[in-house]
Amino acid sequence: MQNFTFSSPTQIVFGQQTEQKVGEATKGLGNKVLLHYGQASIVKSGLKDRICQSLAEAGVEVVELGGVRPNPRLDLVHKGIELGRQKQVDCILAVGGGSVIDSAKAIAMGVPYTGEVWDFYEGKALAQSALPLGVVLTIPGSGSEAGGGTVLTKEEGQLKRLAWSEQVIPKFAIMNPELSFSLPPYQTACGGGDIISHVLERYFTTVQDVDLTDRLCEAILSSMIQNLPLAVAEPNNYAARAEVMWAGTLAHNGLLDTGRVGDWACHAIEHEISGLYDVPHGAGMAVLLPAWMRHVLEHDLDRFVQLATRVWQVDAAGKSPQIATEGIVRLEEFFAKLGLPTRLCQLGIDDARFSEIATKCTGGGEFTVGNFVQLKAADIVKILHLAK
Amino acid sequence: MQNFTFSSPTQIVFGQQTEQKVGEATKGLGNKVLLHYGQASIVKSGLKDRICQSLAEAGVEVVELGGVRPNPRLDLVHKGIELGRQKQVDCILAVGGGSVIDSAKAIAMGVPYTGEVWDFYEGKALAQSALPLGVVLTIPGSGSEAGGGTVLTKEEGQLKRLAWSEQVIPKFAIMNPELSFSLPPYQTACGGGDIISHVLERYFTTVQDVDLTDRLCEAILSSMIQNLPLAVAEPNNYAARAEVMWAGTLAHNGLLDTGRVGDWACHAIEHEISGLYDVPHGAGMAVLLPAWMRHVLEHDLDRFVQLATRVWQVDAAGKSPQIATEGIVRLEEFFAKLGLPTRLCQLGIDDARFSEIATKCTGGGEFTVGNFVQLKAADIVKILHLAK
Numbered sequence: 001m002q003n004f005t006f007s008s009p010t011q012i013v014f015g016q017q018t019e020q021k022v023g024e025a026t027k028g029l030g031n032k033v034l035l036h037y038g039q040a041s042i043v044k045s046g047l048k049d050r051i052c053q054s055l056a057e058a059g060v061e062v063v064e065l066g067g068v069r070p071n072p073r074l075d076l077v078h079k080g081i082e083l084g085r086q087k088q089v090d091c092i093l094a095v096g097g098g099s100v101i102d103s104a105k106a107i108a109m110g111v112p113y114t115g116e117v118w119d120f121y122e123g124k125a126l127a128q129s130a131l132p133l134g135v136v137l138t139i140p141g142s143g144s145e146a147g148g149g150t151v152l153t154k155e156e157g158q159l160k161r162l163a164w165s166e167q168v169i170p171k172f173a174i175m176n177p178e179l180s181f182s183l184p185p186y187q188t189a190c191g192g193g194d195i196i197s198h199v200l201e202r203y204f205t206t207v208q209d210v211d212l213t214d215r216l217c218e219a220i221l222s223s224m225i226q227n228l229p230l231a232v233a234e235p236n237n238y239a240a241r242a243e244v245m246w247a248g249t250l251a252h253n254g255l256l257d258t259g260r261v262g263d264w265a266c267h268a269i270e271h272e273i274s275g276l277y278d279v280p281h282g283a284g285m286a287v288l289l290p291a292w293m294r295h296v297l298e299h300d301l302d303r304f305v306q307l308a309t310r311v312w313q314v315d316a317a318g319k320s321p322q323i324a325t326e327g328i329v330r331l332e333e334f335f336a337k338l339g340l341p342t343r344l345c346q347l348g349i350d351d352a353r354f355s356e357i358a359t360k361c362t363g364g365g366e367f368t369v370g371n372f373v374q375l376k377a378a379d380i381v382k383i384l385h386l387a388k
Numbered sequence: 389m390q391n392f393t394f395s396s397p398t399q400i401v402f403g404q405q406t407e408q409k410v411g412e413a414t415k416g417l418g419n420k421v422l423l424h425y426g427q428a429s430i431v432k433s434g435l436k437d438r439i440c441q442s443l444a445e446a447g448v449e450v451v452e453l454g455g456v457r458p459n460p461r462l463d464l465v466h467k468g469i470e471l472g473r474q475k476q477v478d479c480i481l482a483v484g485g486g487s488v489i490d491s492a493k494a495i496a497m498g499v500p501y502t503g504e505v506w507d508f509y510e511g512k513a514l515a516q517s518a519l520p521l522g523v524v525l526t527i528p529g530s531g532s533e534a535g536g537g538t539v540l541t542k543e544e545g546q547l548k549r550l551a552w553s554e555q556v557i558p559k560f561a562i563m564n565p566e567l568s569f570s571l572p573p574y575q576t577a578c579g580g581g582d583i584i585s586h587v588l589e590r591y592f593t594t595v596q597d598v599d600l601t602d603r604l605c606e607a608i609l610s611s612m613i614q615n616l617p618l619a620v621a622e623p624n625n626y627a628a629r630a631e632v633m634w635a636g637t638l639a640h641n642g643l644l645d646t647g648r649v650g651d652w653a654c655h656a657i658e659h660e661i662s663g664l665y666d667v668p669h670g671a672g673m674a675v676l677l678p679a680w681m682r683h684v685l686e687h688d689l690d691r692f693v694q695l696a697t698r699v700w701q702v703d704a705a706g707k708s709p710q711i712a713t714e715g716i717v718r719l720e721e722f723f724a725k726l727g728l729p730t731r732l733c734q735l736g737i738d739d740a741r742f743s744e745i746a747t748k749c750t751g752g753g754e755f756t757v758g759n760f761v762q763l764k765a766a767d768i769v770k771i772l773h774l775a776k
Contacts, residue, residue: 001630003403008396014646015391209627212611212635219603226599239597242389246646247600255643258402258634 001209001259008253010146011172014246016238018176019136022051022093023058025172029132030090032061036080036104037095038068042138045182051095051136063087068096071274071281072103074118074154080107081117084131091132094170097191098142098151098281101135105150105168108133121152121161130167138179140245141191141282143198143252145173153275160275175249177241185232189338190282192228192244196221197285198251202262203307204372206300210260214306217256220247221311225334232338265370266292269380272357279347286340287347290332291387296373297324304328344387354384389597389647396641398534399560402634404626406564407524410439410481411446413560417520418478420449424468424492425483426456430526433570439483439524451475456484459662459669460491462506462542468495469505472519479520482558485579486530486539486669489523493538493556496521509540509549518555526567528633529579529670531586531640533561541663548663563637565629573620577726578670580616580632584609585673586639590650591695592760594688598648602694605644608635609699613722620726653758654680657768660745667735674728675735678720679775684761685712692716732775742772 013021026033033055035048042048043066055062065080084092084107094104109127110117119125135145144150148169153160183191203217224247230240250256269292270284297304301320308314308327316323332342341347358380361369368374375383401409414421421443423436430436431454443450453468472480472495482492497515498505507513523533532538536557541548571579591605612635618628638644657680658672685692689708696702696715704711720730729735746768749757756762763771 001403001627001634003406004400006396006400006402007398008394010395012392012394012646014394015389018391209630211614211627212608212631212638215607215611216604216638219607220600223600223603239389239599242597242647243600246389250600250604250643255638258400259630 002207002261004258006254006258008146008255010170010253012146012175012249013172014175016176016178018174019047019050019179020054022134022136022174023054023056023060025174026055026060026091026093026134027058029134029171031059032063032087032089032091034080034084034087034089034092034107035062035064035095036068036092036100036107037066038097038100039066041182042095047095047138047179051093063089068100068103070099071153071160071278072099072106074152077103077106077110077117077152081110084111089131091134093134093136095136095138097137097139098144098194101142101144101170102150102152104133105130105144106152106163107131108168109163109165118154120163120165121154127163127165127167130165133168133170135170135173136179137173137175137245139183139187139191140180140248141194143195143248145170145175146249146253151271158275160271162271173249175245177238177245180241180245181236183235185235186339187280188232188235189228189340190280191248192224192231192338193282193286193335193340195244195248195251196224197266197282197289199224199256200289201264201267202256202260204263204296204303205260206372207260213256213258213260218307218310220251220256223247225311229338261371263370263372265373265375268361268369269357269383272361273349276353276357277347277349279349283341283347286335287342287344287387288383290328290335290342291383293328293331294386295379295383297321297328299373344384351385351388354381357384390595390649392646394642394646396534396643398558398641400534400563400637401560402563404564404566406562407435407438407567408442410522410524410562411442411444411448413562414443414448414479414481414522415446417522417559419447420451420475420477420479422468422472422475422477422480422495423450423452423483424456424480424488424495425454426485426488427454429570430483435483435526435567439481451477456488456491458487459541459548459666460487460494462540465491465494465498465505465540469498472499477519479522481522481524483524483526485525485527486532486582489530489532489558490538490540492521493518493532494540494551495519496556497551497553506542508551508553509542515551515553515555518553521556521558523558523561524567525561525563525633527571527575527579528568528636529582531583531636533558533563534637534641539659546663548659550659561637563633565626565633568629568633569624571623573623574727575668576620576623577616577728578668579636580612580619580726581670581674581723581728583632583636583639584612585654585670585677587612587644588677589652589655590644590648592651592684592691593648594760595648601644601646601648606695606698608639608644611635613699617726649759651758651760653761653763656749656757657745657771660749661737664741664745665735665737667737671729671735674723675730675732675775676771678716678723678730679771681716681719682774683767683771685709685716687761732772739773739776742769745772
């Protein structure tokens, strides 16, 4: 086990009708809030009105900025920063899923920053301050509601990049599983794919003596295997929606990082793919994970066997390579049954830009990606062919 | 799943040599610290000197108060409050295990409080403020390093009582598993018994749809079953010590409470027993848990079967009552192999005061204890006879 630091300071307020507490919670952050959201769905559902009413009752003034798209863009962030400065907001409320939260985090860092906010995503600067941020979560998946990560896409160059800052860890996250009832099956499955990918990226580590966190990973995976299909098939199943929503937070709040280093190659590759093709992140991960697993299988067969037997209940009596492979097949079948793609062609992606993806992902071939196995550009091309 | 709130704000600093960071961490809390500790062991081992050196280097002035005993007493807390006020300390550093931390929490609440600190433990008052508190953990078990609970014993009336306040959640906890190498096998086992009891108290719930937290409980139990015997048998096994230490925190930082209500009857009964007989808490729990389980088995056989099959790997093919009972037998055997008592007589306790224990525990027979099953005084006497 490696040395680590851990805290999970976000105040999670979880359960039915908890959005009624948003006014009171936001009042703890400031008096004038930038209400940031996505498409028209929260308007149609009446959620925006309920939130605005709660904010008004708490005496919080509201400045609105909607229009966040999946794979959030830098141009809207620029608009948000300008609006935030002009209206002198002192806090931000993100209502939506990972895209809205990540866009809100960018605005939160950008308002007090004198330089260009993209600096944070290029690793040129670290945010020293940010407006305080709260969340009302409607789409489980990204885990962004309780972490310091934010992923943004710059239209010019189709670059999708990650920034991280302690400053943008949300102060509170209101999580009512009922707000996810209206998510269509495909979006529910994509969110689930994202959650599973967050666990698997951490599961594959070369760090030894990580028994407890292995088992925590397996617990979350096992619960997702049980509950995600229910949430997809029965949109109003509160219990299943609640398990998936809470799993989404615990998969990505740092708990599963304690004492270990994850891999993260698939995330790096998927960011290039969705930068170029604008596919849902969870769908991209469902395609890449099994292909990556097949490519790296031999590096630690025991770990793949452990996953297959403990999580997929593959019979431990057979030979290791078969057990390990069977675990990968079951993951793939699981994704397929949920309606997720498991091949790039299903996302409308052919091999035309495989080498461009691999090159961008490795900084022009200058570095490797991944920690469980360090992949060069040529490995990435091989994985993409396995996923074709 | 029930509605819940959750955060885990304590900054955990985990791993080898992390105690070197204590000066810097404490400096973040104040300039004059009350260094609170237990017996001579941290002096002998040189740990106290290393801590004092780190504090001195950070420019933190030190006021010392040692002498905390297992099952910490109110009289030393009174002394600490007086000393803290007189020397005008502005923060507290607890170096030790649960007893030292709990005693430090009492002092932290007591210094700014104008009334009698025991009020908090009798439920007569809630702490509105407290001195900020840091921890260097040397004995895994209590989980007090990342929670708001504190258990104290009042000599007069031999009362052992729990208080809880958000105000005393430690700001940081430095956790170096090497500091637990010197713990004798029996104390290691007692700490492990405490950790397992924290998980089991939460596992037994009547709340439905708690799949994810069930599995998290099972993950921690499974890891303890694997690592606790290693930590007992090989005192210098870093990996095993680390798994046990981290399990101790996660078992009691609120994570396993999310969406569910635990039972806690055994803790209530054990507090009466160790109030009267001064036995180690973990040893008392090892005796009481199997007896309590046998008494309540029929209330939710499925839950006992789930525990037996998932955690103790009992073959699921048999009949439910047998599977469930086999799970209890394996827990008892596990405790016994670690050198823990599984009968009250092994703790030198006979049936002379069973009825007094039951009466005290239920407020003179006026209320019940436990949530999974509500126990009356007569039930408690039955459980004590099962544990005889």
